[in-house]
Amino acid sequence: MNEINLLVESYKQTKYQLVGNGGRDVQVLKEALREIEGQQESDMYGKGKIIEDFQAKMATYLGKEDAVFFPSGTMAQQIALRIWCDKKGVKKVAYHPLCHLEIHEEDGLKKLHHIKSILLADKNRVIQLEDVLNIEEDIACLLLELPQREIGGQLPEYQTLEAISSYCREKGIRLHLDGARLFEILPYYKKTAAEICNLFDSVYVSFYKGIGGVAGAILAGDKAFTKETKVWKRRYGGDLISLYPYIVSADYYFEQRAHKMKQYYEDAKELASYFNNCHAVSTRPIVPVSNMFHVHFDVPKEKLESILVNIHKGTDIGLTKYLSETSEQTCFYEISIGDRYAEIPKEELNRVFHLLDEGIRSSLE
Ligand SMILES: Cc1ncc(COP(=O)(O)O)c(C=O)c1O
Numbered sequence: 223m224n225e226i227n228l229l230v231e232s233y234k235q236t237k238y239q240l241v242g243n244g245g246r247d248v249q250v251l252k253e254a255l256r257e258i259e260g261q262q263e264s265d266m267y268g269k270g271k272i273i274e275d276f277q278a279k280m281a282t283y284l285g286k287e288d289a290v291f292f293p294s295g296t297m298a299q300q301i302a303l304r305i306w307c308d309k310k311g312v313k314k315v316a317y318h319p320l321c322h323l324e325i326h327e328e329d330g331l332k333k334l335h336h337i338k339s340i341l342l343a344d345k346n347r348v349i350q351l352e353d354v355l356n357i358e359e360d361i362a363c364l365l366l367e368l369p370q371r372e373i374g375g376q377l378p379e380y381q382t383l384e385a386i387s388s389y390c391r392e393k394g395i396r397l398h399l400d401g402a403r404l405f406e407i408l409p410y411y412k413k414t415a416a417e418i419c420n421l422f423d424s425v426y427v428s429f430y431k432g433i434g435g436v437a438g439a440i441l442a443g444d445k446a447f448t449k450e451t452k453v454w455k456r457r458y459g460g461d462l463i464s465l466y467p468y469i470v471s472a473d474y475y476f477e478q479r480a481h482k483m484k485q486y487y488e489d490a491k492e493l494a495s496y497f498n499n500c501h502a503v504s505t506r507p508i509v510p511v512s513n514m515f516h517v518h519f520d521v522p523k524e525k526l527e528s529i530l531v532n533i534h535k536g537t538d539i540g541l542t543k544y545l546s547e548t549s550e551q552t553c554f555y556e557i558s559i560g561d562r563y564a565e566i567p568k569e570e571l572n573r574v575f576h577l578l579d580e581g582i583r584s585s586l587e
Contacts, residue, residue, distance in 0.1 A: 229543055232531045236540035238570070240493065243434040243479070243560035251436050251467060254474035264464045268452060276469050277440070284425055285416025286442035290451050291469055293460050295402055295428050296327050298441040299365070301454040302424045304335045305447060306363035306396040316340040316357055317365040318349055320372035322400060348378045351385045364390055367400035368418075369407055374506035374516035374556075380411050387421035397421065402428040406512040409484040423447070429472035432486065432513055433479050434560060438468035479560075486513035486559040493563065496571065500579040502586060506554075513559040519545075521582055523553040529581035539566060539574045 233239070244250070265273035273291055281289035292298040300323065303315050315331075317323065319341040323331050331337045340361060342353040348370050357364075366386070369375035378386075390397045399422040404415060411418065419425045424443040429435040441451055455461050490510040497503050502520040519526050523545050530541055545553045 228531050229527050232534035233540040233543035237538040238566040239540040239562050254471040280440045284419045284442045287444045288448040289440045289442035290448050292439045295439040297460045298426045298439045300330050305450050310362040312362040314338045314361045315363045316361045319345040348376050363396040365398045369512050375512050375514035377511045396423045399425040406432040409487040410511040433475045435471040435475040438472045489563045490559045496575045501583045516554050518554040523547045525585045
């Protein structure tokens with residue numbers, strides 16, 4: 223067995239885990255279905271009470287005229303950008319260099335729609351007003367991802383969002399929100415979802431990140447926009463005859479967890495400070511602005527793996543099941559806080575971080 227497997231195996235044996243809401247197993251769906259009547263009618267190709275009710279509920283929550291349920295955010299966002307490009311007759315959009323569409327979607331936007339992406343800002347920071355003011359080309363749409371996941375979940379100031387939004391409106395640039403983690407940032411901004419979405423023409427939210435459902439997304443905007451999204455959803459094969467397993471789980475976990483985001487955010491700040499007090503460890507951002515952050519270690523990946531395996535075996539607490547190497551001397555991993563963190567006894571947590579600090583110090587001697 224190699225080191226990676228040892229890390230995974232030792233993690234699985236622990237009683238408590240720092241991240242997430244629980245395992246991604248079938249129990250997630252079973253629990254969501256527990257109180258649903260067997261006679262409840264399925265949705266059929268985007269129609270029916272179960273899908274329409276949820277779409278209406280989300281439209282209200284997001285403060286938009288209408289909302290459409292999609293099986294994935296990948297599908298929803300490519301479609302949103304295509305619609306805005308068609309409307310303006312310009313096949314160019316702008317977004318961050320580490321945007322999901324740019325690095326995780328096999329170039330769907332370019333291959334399927336021949337839309338060119340303009341990359342804004344240095345990849346290590348969030349987009350600022352300056353970056354938008356300096357766009358030289360004509361673009362149909364600007365996409366902002368809040369928080370910017372690949373850099374630890376960083377956020378611009380709220381005033382920056384307002385300034386970017388009014389500039390885009392003035393210039394006829396549509397503003398789209400990649401709100402995969404929108405619920406998670408509301409406590410930091412101290413705004414409602416509707417207040418934030420009001421700055422954007424179209425919005426995507428996810429139900430399997432902090433919310434912890436099975437899968438699924440909502441794409442919201444005005445009625446003319448959502449009408450077109452439904453046509454594209456059909457073209458994409460996203461109009462499954464029944465999407466209810468995703469809708470039921472989305473709705474169930476939205477009710478369970480949307481109101482807990484403040485707690486996850488507070489927990490993330492606490493946990494980040496535990497990490498930042500350890501030798502050769504720092505979080506990004508230093509003080510989290512949502513339930514997520516990245517932990518960076520100035521420790522070679524293999525050395526850290528064996529320290530973590532020992533901690534997993536010697537305590538009840540699982541820190542991570544993976545590490546990503548950033549150089550020969552450094553590595554990192556991502557933390558997203560959910561229900562699990564609050565279950566961990568504080569003495570155990572203190573012990574774990576004492577062991578981590580000591581383990582790192584002696585491995586670097
Ligand atoms: C920021 C962001 N945007 C979009 C997506 C795409 O979501 P989906 O997996 O539903 O296609 C993800 C998924 O990880 C994401 O993190």
